[in-house]
Amino acid sequence: MTGVRSLLPEGQPGLLVSPVFGAEPYRDAEDLAGYLAVGGYAPLTARDRLLDRIAAVGLRGRGGAGFPTAVKLSAVRDAPGRPVVVANGEEGEPGSVKDRWLLRHRPHLILDGLRLAAALTGAEHGVVYLSDTRAEQAVRQALAERLAGLRVDVVRTDHTYVAGEETAVVRRIEGGPALPTAKPPRPFEAGVGGAPTLVANVETLARIAVMHACPDAAGAVAGAHLVTLAGAGGAAALAEVPAGTHLKILADLCGHGRAEAVLLGGLFGGLYGAGWTDLPLDHDLLQAAGGALGCGALHFLGPDDCPVAAATEATAYLAAQSARQCGVCVSGTGALAGTLAAVARGEAGDAAADKLHRWSRQLPGRGACGLLDAAARIVSTLLAHFPGRIDAHRGATCPACAGPAPHDGRRFTVPVP
Ligand code: SF4
Numbered sequence: 082m083t084g085v086r087s088l089l090p091e092g093q094p095g096l097l098v099s100p101v102f103g104a105e106p107y108r109d110a111e112d113l114a115g116y117l118a119v120g121g122y123a124p125l126t127a128r129d130r131l132l133d134r135i136a137a138v139g140l141r142g143r144g145g146a147g148f149p150t151a152v153k154l155s156a157v158r159d160a161p162g163r164p165v166v167v168a169n170g171e172e173g174e175p176g177s178v179k180d181r182w183l184l185r186h187r188p189h190l191i192l193d194g195l196r197l198a199a200a201l202t203g204a205e206h207g208v209v210y211l212s213d214t215r216a217e218q219a220v221r222q223a224l225a226e227r228l229a230g231l232r233v234d235v236v237r238t239d240h241t242y243v244a245g246e247e248t249a250v251v252r253r254i255e256g257g258p259a260l261p262t263a264k265p266p267r268p269f270e271a272g273v274g275g276a277p278t279l280v281a282n283v284e285t286l287a288r289i290a291v292m293h294a295c296p297d298a299a300g301a302v303a304g305a306h307l308v309t310l311a312g313a314g315g316a317a318a319l320a321e322v323p324a325g326t327h328l329k330i331l332a333d334l335c336g337h338g339r340a341e342a343v344l345l346g347g348l349f350g351g352l353y354g355a356g357w358t359d360l361p362l363d364h365d366l367l368q369a370a371g372g373a374l375g376c377g378a379l380h381f382l383g384p385d386d387c388p389v390a391a392a393t394e395a396t397a398y399l400a401a402q403s404a405r406q407c408g409v410c411v412s413g414t415g416a417l418a419g420t421l422a423a424v425a426r427g428e429a430g431d432a433a434a435d436k437l438h439r440w441s442r443q444l445p446g447r448g449a450c451g452l453l454d455a456a457a458r459i460v461s462t463l464l465a466h467f468p469g470r471i472d473a474h475r476g477a478t479c480p481a482c483a484g485p486a487p488h489d490g491r492r493f494t495v496p497v498p
Pocket residue numbers: 243260261402403404405406407408410411447448449450451452453
């Protein structure tokens with residue numbers, strides 16, 4: 082994949098390129114002087130007012146789950162003990178680049194959001210959690226520029242699909258492997274060192290910082306999403322768009338106009354065929370349609386793409402990324418990926434579709450993290466939206482499915498702009 086546009090041109094119909102994250106692509110990291118010049122690090126004089134504003138505009142977390150941010154902040158603030166706040170910049174979805182882009186280019190925005198989250202919860206210790214080397218350099222440079230403020234550590238992890246899951250984040254910060262743990266407790270109850278811990282996606286923190294600097298724009302800031310768009314022969318793009326934007330508009334504006342299907346939420350939100358053009362970018366409406374917005378990464382499939390091949394590669398990647406802690410995940414993702422691979426090769430027996438149907442209903446919710454759910458949703462949506470394409474593979478050779486499915490997620494991987 083070549084050339085990635087970091088933001089769409091200003092003024093495109095139906096798209097918001099707001100001052101939230103800059104109308105210009107940031108070629109280098111924004112420095113302290115640049116951030117102060119746009120109103121950054123303004124003193125927080127009315128803590129409750131900012132929390133009320135976050136609640137009133139309904140800001141939701143941008144890591145994938147879409148949990149209400151004000152509820153999470155309040156839960157951490159009200160839990161017994163001195164809280165810890167974490168800026169989670171480890172985006173495990175191969176098709177998402179927004180978090181690394183923010184850390185690399187707007188590190189002060191993230192640190193300002195972390196400062197405000199600490200003030201809102203009463204935390205005296207912050208952590209920036211990441212795996213990207215350029216992001217780490219930008220964050221360390223930004224920390225060195227600050228004159229004073231919250232004590233902030235930078236903790237690195239290896240880049241894996243599950244390393245950004247909130248309990249994996251806590252485990253890694255405590256010196257362990259970046260692997261999810263059983264819940265409860267959730268980090269807001271007992272996280273780093275047993276303290277109530279806010280694990281907040283970096284885009285969420287960035288939006289808190291902008292809502293503080295620009296209170297009049299809080300509604301628009303809370304409603305906008307950073308989305309990574311790729312596939313269907315178009316260039317990959319990182320765009321900031323309002324909630325509710327129809328996916329067809331995104332596809333057309335980003336050069337994916339021949340798209341016939343879409344994989345939502347990175348690998349988390351399912352595969353959609355007929356009717357995908359009517360789907361809006363909205364947590365609740367996508368969930369009602371059986372999908373998930375997740376981190377906001379969209380991978381479009383064009384007329385030359387085989388949805389069976391895409392689903393096979395996605396499940397092969399997820400099976401390879403399983404942390405192999407939960408028996409049901411090891412056997413479940415392996416069975417889904419293996420059976421789908423047999424379908425793709427035209428070697429599956431008569432019972433394959435029935436097995437895939439059954440497993441994709443039985444497996445969700447049974448792992449310690451969302452990886453197993455992601456694999457099951459890809460299979461269930463493939464079955465629901467492309468039954469004819471599955472039938473067409475029976476005993477036949479599909480040119481798009483020839484050869485073993487790669488396990489490294491290369492089809493979905495987008496370079497960071
Ligand atoms: S569900 Fe899978 S990836 Fe998640 S913790 Fe369990 S074994 Fe690891």
